[in-house]
Amino acid sequence: MCAAPPQCIECAPMTAPDTSRALQLASATLDIEAQAVLALKHRLGADFARAVRLVLAAGGHVAVMGMGKSGHVGRKLAATLASTGTPAIFVHPAEASHGDLGMIRPQDVVLAISNSGESEEITRLLPLIKRLGTPLIGMTGRADSTLGRCADVLLDASVEREACPLNLAPTASTTAQMALGDALAVALLDARGFKAEDFARSHPGGALGRRLLMRVQDLMRSGDEVPRVPPDATLSELMREMTHKGLGASAIADADGRVLGIFTDGDLRRLVETGRDLRALTAREVMHPNPHCIAQEALAAEAAALMEQRRVTVLLATDAQGQLVGALNSNDLMRAKVI
Numbered sequence: 001m002c003a004a005p006p007q008c009i010e011c012a013p014m015t016a017p018d019t020s021r022a023l024q025l026a027s028a029t030l031d032i033e034a035q036a037v038l039a040l041k042h043r044l045g046a047d048f049a050r051a052v053r054l055v056l057a058a059g060g061h062v063a064v065m066g067m068g069k070s071g072h073v074g075r076k077l078a079a080t081l082a083s084t085g086t087p088a089i090f091v092h093p094a095e096a097s098h099g100d101l102g103m104i105r106p107q108d109v110v111l112a113i114s115n116s117g118e119s120e121e122i123t124r125l126l127p128l129i130k131r132l133g134t135p136l137i138g139m140t141g142r143a144d145s146t147l148g149r150c151a152d153v154l155l156d157a158s159v160e161r162e163a164c165p166l167n168l169a170p171t172a173s174t175t176a177q178m179a180l181g182d183a184l185a186v187a188l189l190d191a192r193g194f195k196a197e198d199f200a201r202s203h204p205g206g207a208l209g210r211r212l213l214m215r216v217q218d219l220m221r222s223g224d225e226v227p228r229v230p231p232d233a234t235l236s237e238l239m240r241e242m243t244h245k246g247l248g249a250s251a252i253a254d255a256d257g258r259v260l261g262i263f264t265d266g267d268l269r270r271l272v273e274t275g276r277d278l279r280a281l282t283a284r285e286v287m288h289p290n291p292h293c294i295a296q297e298a299l300a301a302e303a304a305a306l307m308e309q310r311r312v313t314v315l316l317a318t319d320a321q322g323q324l325v326g327a328l329n330s331n332d333l334m335r336a337k338v339i
Contacts, residue, residue, distance in 0.1 A: 002245050029163040029171065036159040036172040037179045043156045044183075051153045052187050055086060058135065060107035062088040067121050067268070069170040070113040070177060077181035084185050085194040086248055093121035101125065105131045113181075114138075115157070115173045117145020126150045131314070139180060143171055216295040216303050220317045220326030220330050221247065228253050228324060231260055231284035238263055238283045247329055249314040253289045257323035259316055261287030293318045296325050300338045303328065 050249050062081055066074030081088035091103050093112075104110060110129050117140035126146065127300055129136055138151030141158035148154055157180050163171035179202055227245035229238050231252050242250045242265070249264040263286055271278065271286060292310050296305050296317045303315055307330055317326035333339045 009100075025165065032161065032163040033172045033175040036176045036238045038294070039160070040157070040176060040180055040183070047153050047155060048184070048187075051155060053190060054135050054153055055139065055184075056186055056191055058107060058109045059206050060109070062086055062107055062111055063091045063134075064088060064111045064113070065091050065093050065122060065125075066113035067093055067119045069120070069174045070115060071172050073177045073181065074113050075113075076178065077113075077185070080182065081188070084189040085192045086185065086188045093119070093125060094177060095105050096125055097121065101128060102132055104129070104132065109135045109137060111137045111139065112147055112151070113157075113177055114139070114145075114147050115141040115170060115177070117147035118144045121146075122147060140179060141176075147182060155184075171256075175247065187310045199321060212339060214336060215296070216294055216300055216315075216317050217299050217326065219300055219303075219332045219338075220296065220328040221245070221332075223328045226324065226327050227251060229283050230254070231282065231306040233283040235278050235281045235283070238286070239268065242268075247275065247314060248326055249327070250283075251291075251316050251324055252283045253324045259287045259291065259293055259318065259322070259324050260284070262291035262314070262316060263287050264312075264314060268279065293322075295320075300333060304330075304333050306338045307333075
């Protein structure tokens with residue numbers, strides 16, 4: 001009788017997970033990785049400070065290297081450094097042996113990450129890096145490894161054990177590398193005097209970039225799009241201007257462009273409720289004099305804050321001479337995702 005063909009793994013019935021076992025392992029993983037990160041605090045010292053000074057003194061990039069899981073950490077660290085004011089690139093060690101080593105120059109700093117310190121793709125590059133005269137920072141879990149001995153500065157990322165139950169899969173070790181790399185990036189950020197505005201410049205597509213980089217002049221209506229009438233305009237003319245420009249308000253400005261007042265849709269409703277004869281009224285008689293204006297160079301976020309503070313939905317923008325140059329409302333700010 002022929003034996004039944006082996007059942008493929010995909011078709012085999014799955015064993016129901018042991019909920020308590022899964023939760024126990026998850027809790028233990030978090031404990032082990034948290035302890036690994038906290039242990040790094042007690043090893044920070046002169047070498048970490050030297051690494052910061054070495055990067056600050058360099059005239060080029062930080063070239064981050066790593067293989068496998070350490071390589072994934074390295075890519076993230078290079079991105080974090082670059083976005084916080086320290087020019088950085090990731091150089092794949094295997095590709096470096098086939099031409100990419102040309103990306104590294106003497107004025108750069110190499111940050112090599114390897115838990116064992118014996119990754120072959122990295123160790124074969126160490127003599128070449130030394131020959132270039134490029135400073136080398138080693139981040140490893142073994143100070144006595146090849147990488148540890150060759151490094152000009154050693155960052156100790158050792159862990160007592162991995163969170164993996166087999167103590168094999170890189171888990172706690174990569175968490176420690178990530179945390180130590182972030183600590184280095186933050187220390188460099190502070191040493192460079194990096195500010196929120198600098199962060200926004202490297203993140204122009206993000207919400208912070210929009211809030212910190214976008215100016216009123218980038219969003220405001222300008223030229224013929226700005227609703228305005230002279231002070232002697234009739235209320236009828238004022239209403240036509242408001243309807244035509246669709247901003248929900250109109251500026252009242254003199255012949256030199258100086259803002260005298262503003263009239264809004266809300267003002268019109270309140271005026272109608274008074275029962276007055278509206279036909280003979282002029283813009284000067286119904287306007288709010290000396291309205292709150294904002295400089296066209298001001299940040300759009302400042303305009304949003306001023307609208308909220310004054311409980312208005314329209315702001316007039318002026319130039320350095322105080323002349324009317326634009327107008328914007330809360331819808332303009334929402335479209336630009338400033339608010």
